[in-house]
Amino acid sequence: MTNSISRVKLKRSSSKALNTGRVFFGEKPMRTIEWDSAAERLKLIDQRDLPSRLTYIHLSTYQEIADAIRNMTVRGAPAIGITAAYGIALAAIRSNADSVDGVRNELNSASNILQASRPTAVNLSWAIQRMRSFAEKEYSSTNELKAALLNEASLMAEEDIAINKKMSAFGASLINDGDTIIHHCNTGALAAVDWGTALGAIRMAHEQGKRIHVLVDETRPRLQGARLTAWELSQYKIPYDIISDNAAGYFLQNGEANKVFFGGDRVARNGDVANKIGTYMLAQAAFANQVPVYCIVPTSTIDLSLPEGDEIPIEERGQEEVLDIQFQGQKVTPEGSTARNPAFDVTPNHLLTAIVTEKGIINPPYSENLLKAVKGS
Numbered sequence: 001m002t003n004s005i006s007r008v009k010l011k012r013s014s015s016k017a018l019n020t021g022r023v024f025f026g027e028k029p030m031r032t033i034e035w036d037s038a039a040e041r042l043k044l045i046d047q048r049d050l051p052s053r054l055t056y057i058h059l060s061t062y063q064e065i066a067d068a069i070r071n072m073t074v075r076g077a078p079a080i081g082i083t084a085a086y087g088i089a090l091a092a093i094r095s096n097a098d099s100v101d102g103v104r105n106e107l108n109s110a111s112n113i114l115q116a117s118r119p120t121a122v123n124l125s126w127a128i129q130r131m132r133s134f135a136e137k138e139y140s141s142t143n144e145l146k147a148a149l150l151n152e153a154s155l156m157a158e159e160d161i162a163i164n165k166k167m168s169a170f171g172a173s174l175i176n177d178g179d180t181i182i183h184h185c186n187t188g189a190l191a192a193v194d195w196g197t198a199l200g201a202i203r204m205a206h207e208q209g210k211r212i213h214v215l216v217d218e219t220r221p222r223l224q225g226a227r228l229t230a231w232e233l234s235q236y237k238i239p240y241d242i243i244s245d246n247a248a249g250y251f252l253q254n255g256e257a258n259k260v261f262f263g264g265d266r267v268a269r270n271g272d273v274a275n276k277i278g279t280y281m282l283a284q285a286a287f288a289n290q291v292p293v294y295c296i297v298p299t300s301t302i303d304l305s306l307p308e309g310d311e312i313p314i315e316e317r318g319q320e321e322v323l324d325i326q327f328q329g330q331k332v333t334p335e336g337s338t339a340r341n342p343a344f345d346v347t348p349n350h351l352l353t354a355i356v357t358e359k360g361i362i363n364p365p366y367s368e369n370l371l372k373a374v375k376g377s
Contacts, residue, residue, distance in 0.1 A: 032079055033193050035086065035154055040093060042086045044074050047190055051231035061094055062087040062110040069117040069124070072222070076191020077265045077301050078160050081123030084114045085153040088131035092146045100139050103146070107135055119313045120274055120344050121265040122303045127156065157193045163298050164195035166358040171201025171261070171296045174354075174361070177210045179258045182248055182286075184217045185276035186228035187263035187296070198261040198296040199229060201356070206238045214240040215251055219276060221321045221341065245278050249285040260286040264297040271349030271366025272309025273297075277342055283351040292353040299357050299374050307367075309346035317341045 034043045041060040048071070049055045057073055059065050065087035068074050074083050091110035097103045111128050118124060134152045139145040175181065181202060188199030195203070205212055214233055219225035226242050233240045243251065251257045260282060266274040273279070273295050286293045306312060322339035325332050333339075355362045359373040 031157075031194050032074070032076075032190050033082055033086070033157060035150075035157075040090075042083070042090065044068060044083065045190065046073050047075060047228060048073055050190075051227055051234075060090065062091040062114060065090065066113045066117045069114070075224070076186065076196070077121040077123040077263065078164070078192035078197070078298060079190070080118060080121050081127035081300065082153070082157050082160055082193055084117075084124050085127040085131050085156050087114045088128060088135075089146075089149040089153040092135070092142075092149045095142070095146075097142065100142055100145050103142050104135055107132060118315060120315045121301075123265075123298075123300050126300045130156070160193040160298075161195060163300075163358040164192050164197065164200050165204075167197060167296060167298060167356060168195055168200035168204040170358075170361055171198065171294065171356045172205040172208060172210075174292075174294060174356070175201065175205040175210055175212060175259070178212070179205075179210070180213045180215060180251075180256060182215045182217065182243075182251065182257045182260045182282065183229060184225065184260075184262040184279055184282055185219045186224040186232070187261075188229060188232040190228050190232060191263065197263040197298070198294070199232060201296055202238065202261065203232075203236050206236060212238065214238060215248070215257055216240050216242045217245050217248060217278065217282065218242055219278060220245055221325070224276065245281075248282050252285050252289040252291050257286075257291060260291060260293045262295060264295050264301050265344060266306075266312050267295070267297055267302045267355065267370070268306045268309045268312060269302075269304045269367055269370060270308050271352060271355060271364070271370060272312070273347045273349075273352065273355075274309060274312040274314065274344045275347065277345050280345040280347045280351075283347045287351045293351055294354055294356055295347070295352055296356040299359060302357070302370055302374050304371060304374055309348065312344075312346060314345070315343040317343050 032045050036043050041058050044057050046055045046057045065083055069080055091107055092103050095103045095106045097106055114128055188196035216229050217225045230242055262275055262279050264273045264275045283293050319339035319341055322341050323333045323337055349366050357373050362369045362373055
């Protein structure tokens with residue numbers, strides 16, 4: 001393994017979905033996030049309703065967007081970032097201030113509320129900061145500022161797709177014909193504007209003609225794997241089996257899995273990765289069985305301000321997500337039980353084989369090579 005950012009020659013695909021950057025379920029194209037210009041509102045796939053039904057929610061204010069991020073109507077680090085960017089644009093559009101400075105002042109409140117919606121994914125603060133910096137440019141009128149912010153959010157959405165396709169191509173180069181891959185949580189188109197990160201790489205490998213099989217961690221307690229990743233794989237016609245989270249070690253130990261793929265919500269400067277709870281145990285089991293582990297994230301998920309993973313803030317969600325489950329029609333937990341529910345854990349960098357970004361395949365030492373990827377040197 002070389003201590004560098006590896007760049008591989010990428011193959012072209014003739015797939016309709018690959019060329020358009022749109023998800024096609026049947027003949028209908030869709031994105032997780034789309035701007036409705038006629039109504040001046042944001043259209044999102046409501047991920048709480050999947051897989052039983054595909055529904056949309058329309059958001060007209062930044063407060064509604066903050067609620068959608070908080071209650072996981074929209075989830076996934078890239079999707080959260082782009083949704084928040086549109087939240088800043090909507091805060092400006094809905095402002096009644098009669099001066100550019102007045103609109104900027106109102107963006108302070110919107111930024112604070114959006115920032116507090118979920119603490120772990122750094123893409124949220126990255127997107128808000130980018131929008132706020134853009135708002136500080138020179139504008140001759142409030143209308144010019146509002147139009148510029150909306151255009152910037154839309155540009156970020158298009159960039160997200162382009163970045164994810166580059167990242168997916170690098171990730172797909174790590175997948176061999178015949179591989180069985182364990183995938184944790186959901187990192188596909190639903191976690192981004194389109195394509196996604198780790199699942200995007202799996203999707204691209206499939207479209208390149210590689211015969212692959214995916215073992216889908218159910219990803220308790222919200223079951224993003226069983227509900228969302230399995231649903232996406234069904235749309236792409238990629239073979240898969242859902243496994244319970246605690247079965248992953250069995251398949252790794254018995255040689256039934258060749259690789260482990262997952263995304264990330266924040267990557268520290270040294271390469272420690274905060275991702276959906278259960279990632280650390282999965283990476284430990286893979287490392288113990290000498291199975292390669294790949295984290296696939298955009299550079300916007302890398303937080304160079306945090307030297308190590310133990311400084312990453314970990315969101316703890318409500319205990320009802322753990323307690324309110326049923327088995328054979330009956331509630332599982334005894335009345336009066338309490339629970340702990342960390343939404344993320346941190347995987348130490350030594351458990352990772354490589355980190356894949358849109359800049360290439362990044363190998364250790366991560367402190368040096370992540371800096372090169374983010375700074376573009």
